[in-house]
Amino acid sequence: MPQTDLPPTDAPMRLATTIRPYDWGSVTALPELFETEPTGRPQAELWMGAHPGAPSTVDGVPLNDLIARDPAATLGERSTARFGPALPYLLKVLAIERPLSLQVHPTTAQAEAGFADENARGIPLDDATRTYKDASHKPEMVCAITPFHGLCGFRDPAATADLLDRLRLPDLRPWIGTLRSGEPETALRTVFAQMLDDASRPLRAQVERALLDLGPGDDDLAPYAGIARACPGDPGIVAALLLHHVDLLPGQALYLGAGVPHAYLGGIGVEIMANSDNVLRCGLTTKHVDVPELMRVVGFTPAGPHVVHPGHDAAGEHHYRPPAPEFALTRYELTGQAAHTLPCGVPRIVLCLDGETHLGDGLTLRPGQSAFVPAAAPPVRLSGKGTVYGAEPGAFTV
Numbered sequence: 001m002p003q004t005d006l007p008p009t010d011a012p013m014r015l016a017t018t019i020r021p022y023d024w025g026s027v028t029a030l031p032e033l034f035e036t037e038p039t040g041r042p043q044a045e046l047w048m049g050a051h052p053g054a055p056s057t058v059d060g061v062p063l064n065d066l067i068a069r070d071p072a073a074t075l076g077e078r079s080t081a082r083f084g085p086a087l088p089y090l091l092k093v094l095a096i097e098r099p100l101s102l103q104v105h106p107t108t109a110q111a112e113a114g115f116a117d118e119n120a121r122g123i124p125l126d127d128a129t130r131t132y133k134d135a136s137h138k139p140e141m142v143c144a145i146t147p148f149h150g151l152c153g154f155r156d157p158a159a160t161a162d163l164l165d166r167l168r169l170p171d172l173r174p175w176i177g178t179l180r181s182g183e184p185e186t187a188l189r190t191v192f193a194q195m196l197d198d199a200s201r202p203l204r205a206q207v208e209r210a211l212l213d214l215g216p217g218d219d220d221l222a223p224y225a226g227i228a229r230a231c232p233g234d235p236g237i238v239a240a241l242l243l244h245h246v247d248l249l250p251g252q253a254l255y256l257g258a259g260v261p262h263a264y265l266g267g268i269g270v271e272i273m274a275n276s277d278n279v280l281r282c283g284l285t286t287k288h289v290d291v292p293e294l295m296r297v298v299g300f301t302p303a304g305p306h307v308v309h310p311g312h313d314a315a316g317e318h319h320y321r322p323p324a325p326e327f328a329l330t331r332y333e334l335t336g337q338a339a340h341t342l343p344c345g346v347p348r349i350v351l352c353l354d355g356e357t358h359l360g361d362g363l364t365l366r367p368g369q370s371a372f373v374p375a376a377a378p379p380v381r382l383s384g385k386g387t388v389y390g391a392e393p394g395a396f397t398v
Contacts, residue, residue, distance in 0.1 A: 006066065007058045009073035012350070012359040012371045012380060015056040015063070020045040029095035029268055033145075033353070034368030042097065048349050048370045048391075049090040051275055053133075056372070063087070063372060067347075075347045076375025079393050082325065089327035091349050091370075091391045092271040094142065099227055100264045101285035102151070102236040102243075105138040106297050107258040111278050114293070129288050133277040139324040140273035141255045141308060143331070143389075144248035145353065148267030149223065151243040152305045153260050157187045160242055163220060167210040171203050185300040188242065192300070195238045196282065196291055204238045211237070220245075223265065227284065236263075236283015246305045251331070253308040255322040259299030260306075270351070270389050274326040316340070321394060328394035336385035344380075348373040348392045355386015 007013055019030065025044025031037060047054045050064035058066055064086070067074045071085035079088065106114065114132035123130050142148065155163075161179035164172050175191045182190065194200055211228040214221055223245045228237050243261060248254060248269075256262050263284055280294045281287055310318035310331065317340065318331040332340055334355065342348060342359075349372055350357070352365035359371055360380050365388075373380055382388065 006061065006069060009066075009070055009374045010376045010378075012363050012373045012377060013058040014363060014365075015048060015058060015349070015370045015372055017056045017370060018047050018054040019043045020047065020054065024096060024098045024100050026095040026097040029097070030093065030368070033095075033268065036368065043095060045095075046093040046368065047090065048092065048351060049275060050087040051090050051277065053277055056370070058372065073376040074374045076345050078345065078396055079347055079375065082395050083393065086275060087347055088275055088325075088393050089391055090273050090275045091351065091389075092273075093145075093351070093368075094264065094269050094271050096264050096266050096268070098230045098266075099284045101279070101287065102240060102261060102263040102282040103279050104261045104282065104294065104298050105140070105256070105258055105276075106132075106278055106280065108137040110258075110297055111135050111137055111276070114278075129290075131278075131280060131288070131290050131293055136274055136276035136278065137258050138274050138276040138278050139255070139257050139322070139326070140271060141253055141320065141322045141324070141327070141329065142248075142264070142269040142271045143253040143320060143329060144250050145268040145270060146250060148248040148252075148269050149265040150246050150248075150254065150263060151240055151265065152246050152254060152256065152262045153244050154188050154242055154300060154302045155244050156302045157182070157184050157191075163241060166218070166221065167207060169203075169206050169210055171206060184302050188300040188302065189295070192239060192242060192298070193291075193295060195242075196235050200238075201235075204235055207238050207241075208232070227265070231284045234283050234285075236285070239283055244305055251310070251318070253310070253320050253322075253329075255306040255308050255324070257306070257323070259297060260303075261298055270329070270353070272327045272329050272391050274324065314340070325395035326393060328392055330390045330392075332382060332388040332390065334382070334384045334386050334388060339381050339383040342373060342380040342382055342390065344378055345375050346392050346396055347375050348390055350382070351389045351391075353387040353389060355384060357382065357384040357386060357388050
């Protein structure tokens with residue numbers, strides 16, 4: 001498209017988006033949520049943003065190209081000065097039928113070093129053994145739409161020792177002893193590394209059988225038995241036992257910073273993250289696992305899940321402000337009565353989850369549809385009836 005035919009950058013723009021058909025996705029969840037026809041294939045992630053892996057488009061123009069041609073108008077001066085000429089966040093809707101990979105994300109310094117190293121070694125970006133796809137960190141937050149289940153962060157090692165003890169496997173005693181008696185970070189590092197080592201394959205098989213043989217009533221171990229059923233033979237089954245199990249109710253949110261091991265197990269959620277695709281996997285996957293690099297990136301300090309509690313600045317507005325400058329999220333509950341105003345000056349993505357949403361007088365969104373509001377647009381009136389999510393850089397909202 002010639003420069004003169006680019007969409008105008010002073011008004012909201014309807015986005016055409018991509019749904020990724022990963023095998024852990026649900027065949028029916030997104031079609032039911034967005035009132036569309038199933039394809040017969042898993043629909044796992046709806047992407048909204050300018051990531052080059054699956055950029056949204058505006059009138060056929062990839063959003064990343066549109067931004068690159070006029071960052072001042074699309075992103076605004078503040079975002080461009082802070083994050084450069086790229087949209088700093090990526091918005092998704094996840095529909096999880098079976099566990100995602102057990103994974104961790106690097107710090108910015110780790111990502112920059114890893115990306116430069118793999119480039120220097122000539123590993124193509126699309127190589128299956130490539131670990132670093134870009135030079136950015138990837139903090140993320142997920143906000144539950146339905147009841148949402150996951151794993152997040154290392155439990156206190158003594159509590160994990162008690163959990164392992166309930167499996168009644170004599171061969172687990174060395175790990176249990178280390179977890180009970182060692183300095184917490186050292187104990188977790190030692191046991192985690194041994195769990196992923198091929199030498200532990202026979203013990204991992206014992207743990208898997210014990211989980212599958214659990215009777216009713218052991219609620220603390222039941223989520224891990226579900227992982228064993230979904231991912232037979234995977235080394236991540238045992239490593240998962242080191243992590244907190246988390247249940248989110250609709251509207252609750254979970255933040256994940258660098259170095260925090262985690263996995264999503266089931267449910268539908270809106271996810272927002274820094275605009276990166278850097279993932280180091282520990283297990284529950286058939287994809288590449290680089291254990292030495294993983295051990296360098298994982299943070300072994302025990303910590304509880306970082307739940308983000310929304311603030312309420314106005315009726316029907318729920319503001320999620322995690323400690324990441326790249327992104328913030330607002331949930332709007334539109335009643336058909338009072339309208340909301342979206343301020344100008346920052347790049348914003350608006351997603352209609354259900355109902356019908358109007359952006360000013362010129363653009364209507366229905367379930368699953370989204371729009372990009374460029375920084376150069378004047379304040380936009382948000383009205384209608386339903387649930388809407390708005391994404392924006394977090395650095396200018398805290």
